[in-house]
Structures are given as structure tokens and as C-alpha cells.
Amino acid sequence: MDRGTGPAVLVTGGAGYIGAHTAKALHGRGYRPVVFDDLTSGFREAVQWGPLVEGDIRDADALAETIKTHDIQAVIHFAGLIEVGRSVAKPDLFWEVNVSGTTALLTVMREHGVGQLVFSSSAAVYGQGARGPLETIAETADKAPASPYGDTKLAAEWLIQAQCRAYGLTAVALRYFNAAGADPSGLIGEAHEPETHLIPLAIAAALGDGPPLTIFGQDFETPDGTCLRDYIHVSDLAAAHVAALEAGLAPGAFEAVNVGTGQGRSVAEVVEAVGRAVGCAVPHSLGARRAGDPPSLVADPRRAQEVLGWTPQHSSLDTIVADALRWERKPCYGSGVRGPKGRRKSQIAV
Numbered sequence: 001m002d003r004g005t006g007p008a009v010l011v012t013g014g015a016g017y018i019g020a021h022t023a024k025a026l027h028g029r030g031y032r033p034v035v036f037d038d039l040t041s042g043f044r045e046a047v048q049w050g051p052l053v054e055g056d057i058r059d060a061d062a063l064a065e066t067i068k069t070h071d072i073q074a075v076i077h078f079a080g081l082i083e084v085g086r087s088v089a090k091p092d093l094f095w096e097v098n099v100s101g102t103t104a105l106l107t108v109m110r111e112h113g114v115g116q117l118v119f120s121s122s123a124a125v126y127g128q129g130a131r132g133p134l135e136t137i138a139e140t141a142d143k144a145p146a147s148p149y150g151d152t153k154l155a156a157e158w159l160i161q162a163q164c165r166a167y168g169l170t171a172v173a174l175r176y177f178n179a180a181g182a183d184p185s186g187l188i189g190e191a192h193e194p195e196t197h198l199i200p201l202a203i204a205a206a207l208g209d210g211p212p213l214t215i216f217g218q219d220f221e222t223p224d225g226t227c228l229r230d231y232i233h234v235s236d237l238a239a240a241h242v243a244a245l246e247a248g249l250a251p252g253a254f255e256a257v258n259v260g261t262g263q264g265r266s267v268a269e270v271v272e273a274v275g276r277a278v279g280c281a282v283p284h285s286l287g288a289r290r291a292g293d294p295p296s297l298v299a300d301p302r303r304a305q306e307v308l309g310w311t312p313q314h315s316s317l318d319t320i321v322a323d324a325l326r327w328e329r330k331p332c333y334g335s336g337v338r339g340p341k342g343r344r345k346s347q348i349a350v
């Protein structure tokens with residue numbers, strides 16, 4: 001494997017969707033990504049740009065050993081549980097992995113003098129609050145997570161910020177909006193089980209690899225009545241992590257930054273874009289609104305430009321869909337998340 005020669009960066013959760021794309025981006029900038037992942041939802045085949053250390057984020061000894069062995073200089077922390085619905089059923093597990101896991105990591109970093117962290121946070125830290133239905137969300141908006149998953153992301157941010165104040169850690173929490181698309185090479189892409197994201201589900205429905213899509217809610221206060229979301233290409237997201245490492249923040253600084261485009265796209269627009277790309281209409285049915293689905297979740301992305309000097313380059317809806325479709329037609333791994341004849345085993349929601 002061709003490896004970079006620059007500083008070694010620990011990528012926890014680097015066998016997963018966004019982590020694998022970030023490892024590729026780090027390698028492209030000359031860093032040496034070292035992936036630490038227990039493979040609960042990640043894939044060995046996704047780790048192509050540096051070594052894989054198999055371990056649990058809560059295992060302080062394994063983390064310490066990895067930091068020493070690989071001379072780690074900075075950490076990008078993706079490892080965690082991500083399914084919002086499951087977090088409602090198992091909040092204790094989510095606190096254990098997402099919050100206690102982050103505590104273990106922070107302690108080991110401090111003990112070994114690793115002073116820089118980039119953390120995967122989420123737009124799930126924001127609630128609907130007093131925001132108008134079509135208002136974009138700035139970092140200063142009310143924090144009122146609608147799920148235990150969002151609670152764990154906000155709690156982890158607080159922990160990190162407190163360690164910045166107390167011990168001089170430098171950290172950036174990136175609050176992602178809707179990660180989507182795949183690396184244009186076709187080597188890595190999205191393979192969640194269960195898949196809950198709109199674009200892979202719409203593509204699976206259009207290709208006949210999954211059941212018809214359900215569009216939940218057509219009476220939101222949005223231009224076409226379906227929900228608005230902010231889709232960000234996973235390659236742009238990966239670039240934001242590299243920009244966060246290189247932002248030149250002072251020791252002790254903590255920044256929480258939205259990563260989105262500022263453009264809301266409706267479910268109906270996405271379904272149309274998938275239909276155009278595949279060349280047939282997406283089979284779908286109309287369902288009732290789901291509890292807790294806000295009409296609109298769209299970033300105010302200005303702070304990312306100010307703090308990180310980052311703007312999205314690949315996040316037009318058609319580019320996202322084209323890259324996702326390339327991957328879904330020929331995924332290099334993740335066959336276990338599909339059933340016989342390539343059909344997706346599960347389709348939970350849009």
C-alpha cells in the first residue's frame with residue numbers, strides 16, 4: 001500500500017462511510033491515516049489508504065497502544081452509533097458508545113500529548129425551536145435534540161469543549177447535514193445496514209433492488225409540501241475534515257461548524273433527480289408525516305467558510321446522485337447489507 005509520509009492521523013470509525021472518504025482525502029494531502037474501528041458497521045475493504053487497527057473506542061488500552069505505535073499527531077473521531085430510531089430504543093447503548101467512547105478517547109489523547117481533534121457532530125443537535133419553516137440554521141441556533149442520538153452528539157461536544165478549556169486541546173466539531181454520494185472512483189461508498197437515507201433508498205427502488213420508496217408527508221410548509229434537507233457530497237465532507245485539521249486554530253480553541261451547502265432540496269426534487277439519472281420514474285407511495293420530522297433542515301454554511309476556508313465543490317444534486325448511482329450499481333463491498341439478487345434487506349424510512 002502506498003502510504004503518505006506526513007503526520008499520522010488516527011481516524012476512528014474510518015472503515016465506515018464518511019471515515020473511509022476522509023482517510024482517502026487525508027492520504028491525498030500527504031497525511032498517514034491510521035484507522036481504528038471495531039467493524040460493527042464498517043468494512044475492512046473500505047480501509048485502503050493506511051493500516052486498520054481493530055478495536056473498540058471504549059478500550060483505552062487499545063487506543064493508547066495505537067497512538068504510541070503509529071506516532072499519532074491528531075485524531076478525527078467518527079466512531080459511533082448512528083441510527084436515530086435505534087437510539088430511542090437503546091439510549092443507554094448510545095450514551096455508552098458515543099459519549100463514554102469519546103471520554104475514553106479524550107483521556108488517552110491527553111495522556112499521550114495528542115492535542116488536536118476533529119469530531120463528527122450532527123445537525124441533530126438542533127431542534128426546530130422558534131425557527132421559521134424555511135430559515136437556515138446558524139451554529140448559534142437553539143440546541144434541542146429530538147432524539148437520544150442527537151443528545152449524545154451534543155453531550156460529546158460539551159465534553160470536548162470542556163477539555164479544550166481545561167487542557168488546551170484544539171478541536172473542531174463538524175455538524176454535518178445530510179451526507180450523500182460516493183467517491184467518484186467507485187472504490188468506496190455508502191453501505192449502511194439498515195439504510196435510512198433517501199438517496200440510496202430511491203436508487204434501490206428505481207433499480208428494482210429494493211421496495212418502492214415511501215415519501216413521508218406531502219403537507220409540510222415547503223414549496224412542494226415535502227421535507228427540505230441539505231445534501232452534502234461525502235467528498236466535500238471529507239475535504240472539510242482536512243480543512244479543519246489545517247485551520248491553524250490556537251491551542252485551547254473550540255469551534256463548532258455547520259457542514260452543509262445552504263441549499264434545501266425537497267424529497268420530491270431528489271426523487272425526480274434519481275429518476276432522471278436512472279432513466280425511469282422512482283416507484284414510490286405516499287405516506288403520512290413521521291413524528292419528529294422537521295419541515296426543513298438547511299445549514300447556514302457561512303461559518304465554515306470563515307473558520308475553515310471551506311466551501312462545497314461537488315454538492316450539486318445531480319453530481320451527488322450520479323456518484324451515488326455509480327456506487328449502487330457496482331458496490332465494491334457491503335453485499336451483506338443486500339439480500340438475494342442484490343435487493344436491499346431493509347428499508348426503514350426516507
Ligand SMILES: NC(=O)c1ccc[n+]([C@@H]2O[C@H](COP(=O)([O-])OP(=O)(O)OC[C@H]3O[C@@H](n4cnc5c(N)ncnc54)[C@H](O)[C@@H]3O)[C@@H](O)[C@H]2O)c1
Pocket residue numbers: 012013014015016017018019036037038039040041042043055056057058077078079080081082097101120121122123175176177178179180192
Ligand atoms: N451519515 C450522515 O449523514 C451523518 C450525519 C451526521 C453525523 N454523522 C456522524 O458521522 C459519523 C460517521 O457516520 P457514517 O455515516 O460514516 O457511519 P458508519 O456507520 O458508516 O461509520 C461509523 C463507523 O464507526 C465504527 N464503530 C461503531 N462503533 C464503534 C466502536 N464502539 N468502536 C470502534 N468503532 C466503532 C463502525 O464500525 C463504522 O465503521 C458518526 O459519528 C455519525 O454519527 C453522520
